[in-house]
Amino acid sequence: MRHYEIVFMVHPDQSEQVPGMIERYSNTIQKDGGSVHRLEDWGRRQLAYPINKIHKAHYVLMNVEASNDAMEELTTTFRYNDAVIRNLVIRRDEAVTDESFIMKAEKESRERKTRYEERQAADKAREESSAEEKTEEAAAE
Structure with missing residues (x-):
């Protein structure tokens, strides 16, 4: 299992669905034996530049330990979910919990x-x- 830092931005009209999305993504990671070390919901924030004429987005940060299969499934889910505007997945050397x-x-x-x-x-x-x-x-x- 490897450690990853995931940041994804959700369309502001879908902000009320963020807790459900977080739950689904956490379950995807945990079903293969992974774990979520840190989960931060940063809320709605101004974007640095407009993306598809959208100026704000709902930000979520997750630090996880997951298998490669779970991460492939997660990135595929991000790609096909219209509510997720952008996502960033970074491989880390160790778990970040602070x-x-x-x-x-x-x-x-x-x-x-x-x-x-x-x-x-x-x-x-x-x-x-x-x-x-x-x-x-x-x-x-």
Whole structure:
């Protein structure tokens, strides 16, 4: 069994069918004794250039260990599935299980956004409490 990294892009109108496609492709790999080491659904993203007048696509990354027969079947499935716009299959030397750079960047972006929102809420609460203190001081005088 060899290790592979697979990235495929799905037509944006077919985005709701992506989980079913992932399940089918995973079953194809696993029925010959292979395994999926990493599966990342990157979601809809802007394409670098239009493909068949399409500007967005749904991206999926899979790192798998599979037999040659399973990979031939998978590439044939990609070729004849109209929903798959592009695919890339790369043979790897070893299994990759850690997060991809894209997922790490998205996670950091989400964390930064939540920290920013928390800071904004804290600042707003501080401003409201200082405004209340000023009104209390003015009422006491």
